[in-house]
Amino acid sequence: MRTILSLFAEYLGGTRFRLRMEPRMKQPGWLGLIVSLGAVTFALVLGGIVLMLVGGDPIRAYVFMAMAAFGNIGVFSDTLVKATPLILVSLAAVVAFRMRLWNIGAEGQFYLGAFGASLIVLTPILPPETSPWLMIPAMMVMGMLAGALWGFIPGYLKAKYNVNEIISTLMMNYIAVAWNNYFIFDVWSEGGFQMSRQFPKTAWLPRLTDYAAQVPMFRGLTIHLGFVIAMIAAGVVWWILYRSRWGYEIRLIGDNPRAARYAGINIVRNTILVMMLSGALAGLGGMLEISGVVHRLQGAISSGYGFTGIIIAWLAKLNPILVVPISILFGGLLLAGREIQPSGIPMLIQGIILVCLIGSDFLFRNRIRLVRVGQEA
Template identity: 45%
Template sequence: MSGLRLVPRLVITPRRQVLQSIVALGLALLVGAICLLLAGLSPLDVYLHIAEAGLFSIDGLADTAVCATPILLCALGLLLPFRMRLWNIGGEGQLLLGAWAATGVALFLPSWPRSLLLLTMSLAAMAAGGLWGLIPGVLRVRLRTSEVLVSLMLNYVALAWLRFFVFGRWSENGFPLTPQLVKSAWLPRLLDWAERFPILAGLPSHAGFLWALLLAICLGVWLRRSPVAFDLRVIGDSSRAAQTAGIPVGARMILAMTVSGAFCGLAGMIEVAGVVHRLQDRFSPGYGYSAIIVVWLARLSPSGVVLVSILFGALLVGSKDVKPSGVAQLLQGLILLTVMASEIGLRYRLVRTLPKDKI
């Protein structure tokens, strides 16, 4: 009998990883196209529209940068624990809490000078998000709870916490949103310079995107060069070996979860200070969750995360006015599935087995 057999690959090259991600993306688009057909839409038209509205126009690109920023920051954060096989699913909650902390600072210290205020907001957001990442990390290390469950559940706690404030304490006239923040708590935007450069009029891109890019570069260098980042890789490959080698595994886990939370918290602050300028219910369409998919598709590489975040931003922007809504979520979900499935293709290759001679 001849047949097909999966054989483990000896070496997984970076090139193979990129190829595999592209294949996964293509498969997701293909399955998505079938779904769109079933919904009575022309897949080609929808995809072209998304690409045009999200990537191939100045306005679209500006919007995409705005949308990509929180995804990028969250994804950079998630990268750390994911590299050590620690699954922080709580990016969304950490983002919400960061946004809450930043808003609080801006509401209670409105008279502070702009740079100091923005810095304080960032630090507060990172502290709040970091705390929200620290909790599942500590519980995992000390009590061996599942960080997946704890971080996921904390998302809902964070959401309830946020709602408690926007519906109650900080509510403006009973609406589920806070008063608008003072201008000194706003991040500089391109349209701020519209008077001098008319071409920038109406472009909402803010400085947060540049911050995120800068952080991505810093993180990339740190991951390649720092001994602590090497520890994370060792733990990700074999935590027993790391333990035997004398790497403080527990401390590193807590560190990764905390830093991860801090990144997501910063994403929340940037969303508040750069886009909504106030805290409101449902201001995040699930950036923290999208980031999980982004990290997978980018195969845990910082440069990949930048690229994929921008693509995802474009997807969100481009599918905004596609009816029925939800195309973006559909595609995101499909991408996660195909990326997970393609892991098999990454680790194994198909081999045709030779027919076995009988006797």
């Protein structure tokens, strides 16, 4: 790589040059933003090249995707609906990653959250005529509890037995999907279909379109209360991380575990608690998705949201507030991506974005200079 570049430089200048990197002393904030934007642009160009290779027209595809996600108020509302679960799984990743706990099980915790919320409606723990004022909060609590349980298991194993949480959370994803499938196919199956019966209206999160009779403008807007809850969750996570004692402990452990231990911070307890908080956030995401969008328990409620959340968390530099706008952009990508063939394109673009992003971090930390050979001090 370096030799190719230096050859190129030689060709350009006629003299021998080579690239030198040196650490940047000052790392201005605006630079981080520019580097991230540059990385995303670069990723889109690379994605376009791949699109061309498989016989597509990248510019048309991107314009189509932008229109399909942000073209009018109707699709924008759909984009926000897609962004809602993304915000929550990204927050789940932010909380865990901030402590350098690699919870990549948000996907499974999301499924368990949906399952927990369904328990309330389908067991049924609460009868269908229960007031939504009780039903919805009960579903939220149960969804968060189920997600927290799914985070507790790997958290406990990590804290007590030093079991690698990356692999355990990932394995828990597969187990969660099979668990949900059992209930969808067997216990709660409606007439042999692979889904539960529809929830009663009292278990639905209110949507804008439900008020179309009063405000005609809202007709067809599927955005639901979950989006507001997700934004509140982002605020709460920000408050926990940056304004509470607990958040201070989390950040200290993440930045310097040794110093944290000397300061008397209980790492075992925090490992378990953070995994549970992370799981609860993802679980809430699952609850909002079934209560706000599909209104029943079914398979494939997540198209890899848990993994997209990791990318969003990284793109947001683990900032809970930045997670919201970036989730909206990715919501658009997922929404528009559904209509793009081949079906792997959104996954591919996400992968390229993440690769470029972590690669670009190097440019942020280091300065690359072209120097003439012999001039080097």
